[in-house]
Amino acid sequence: MKSSKRFVRAFFVSAIVGLIVLPVALIAAEQEPIAKSVFAIKYADDSKPMPMYAAFWMGPRFFPNEPDPRPSMYYYLIKTEKENILVDVGAGPEMAAQKKLSNYFPPEVMLNRFGLKTSDIQTIIITHGHWDHIDALDQYKNAKIYIQRSCYRFMVEEGPELAFFRKTGYPNKKHSFAMLTAMWDNQVRLIGGDAELFPGIKVIEVDGHHPGQQIVVVETKDKPIVLASDAVYYYSNLEKGHPIGMYLGSLRDVIKGLETIRQLNGVVVPGHEPKVMERFKPIDKEVVQIFP
Numbered sequence: 001m002k003s004s005k006r007f008v009r010a011f012f013v014s015a016i017v018g019l020i021v022l023p024v025a026l027i028a029a030e031q032e033p034i035a036k037s038v039f040a041i042k043y044a045d046d047s048k049p050m051p052m053y054a055a056f057w058m059g060p061r062f063f064p065n066e067p068d069p070r071p072s073m074y075y076y077l078i079k080t081e082k083e084n085i086l087v088d089v090g091a092g093p094e095m096a097a098q099k100k101l102s103n104y105f106p107p108e109v110m111l112n113r114f115g116l117k118t119s120d121i122q123t124i125i126i127t128h129g130h131w132d133h134i135d136a137l138d139q140y141k142n143a144k145i146y147i148q149r150s151c152y153r154f155m156v157e158e159g160p161e162l163a164f165f166r167k168t169g170y171p172n173k174k175h176s177f178a179m180l181t182a183m184w185d186n187q188v189r190l191i192g193g194d195a196e197l198f199p200g201i202k203v204i205e206v207d208g209h210h211p212g213q214q215i216v217v218v219e220t221k222d223k224p225i226v227l228a229s230d231a232v233y234y235y236s237n238l239e240k241g242h243p244i245g246m247y248l249g250s251l252r253d254v255i256k257g258l259e260t261i262r263q264l265n266g267v268v269v270p271g272h273e274p275k276v277m278e279r280f281k282p283i284d285k286e287v288v289q290i291f292p
């Protein structure tokens with residue numbers, strides 16, 4: 001009787017301890033950020049400046065004396081213990097020639113600076129469907145591609161449906177087909193809103209610039225890294241609190257996205273900011289280390 005009582009007590013004590021300790025341990029394991037390093041890769045500069053009306057909403061009226069900024073083109077590498085994750089993929093050589101980009105380097109050249117090949121990339125997070133972010137996608141046959149469902153739908157359905165978008169190339173036919181092909185090849189993983197793709201590597205859907213426009217937040221022990229993509233083009237969008245002027249979605253969402261980025265209180269990396277190359281540690285030609 002005595003020993004069975006002791007057994008019952010031991011059973012309940014261990015059950016309670018298990019109930020408390022195990023979930024806490026699981027939460028701790030879940031929350032441990034796994035990013036080891038984050039890099040910005042500048043694969044080109046635009047050959048011409050970005051008009052003020054595009055850089056800032058109604059820019060010439062609000063900032064009449066400021067020159068048109070000249071955009072740089074980026075994608076990003078996040079390294080974990082097991083994964084090489086690209087955030088966007090930039091443009092391939094044909095598109096770079098067509099758009100007359102200057103200082104252009106193709107993916108194999110930029111990745112080689114990390115000792116990587118395109119086949120070494122296991123994961124790609126696409127922030128949105130514009131050519132300067134997505135064109136080289138067909139070079140990454142081994143990667144799982146994470147994209148917001150609304151971004152995907154705009155690229156393969158809502159965009160091509162309308163004559164204006166077909167005419168302007170937003171979305172571009174090649175990229176629309178590349179996305180469908182990737183889906184048939186089981187590469188695409190559609191995301192519906194905000195998600196944590198890996199421990200401490202999250203996406204937030206902000207919309208605005210493009211349907212399903214997402215930003216990537218990399219948690220660190222210190223401030224989070226915020227890869228803002230084209231939710232903000234330049235640091236001055238944040239400093240002036242002034243939204244970009246180019247959007248397929250709504251101005252309201254662009255402004256809300258700007259506010260979301262501010263509230264994250266992290267290290268922000270804007271989508272087309274030349275100063276990114278000065279603010280962070282250079283480790284190779286056209287490559288800076290954002291973290292650690």
Ligand SMILES: [Zn+2]
Binds near residue numbers: 130132133271272
């Ligand atoms: Zn862009």
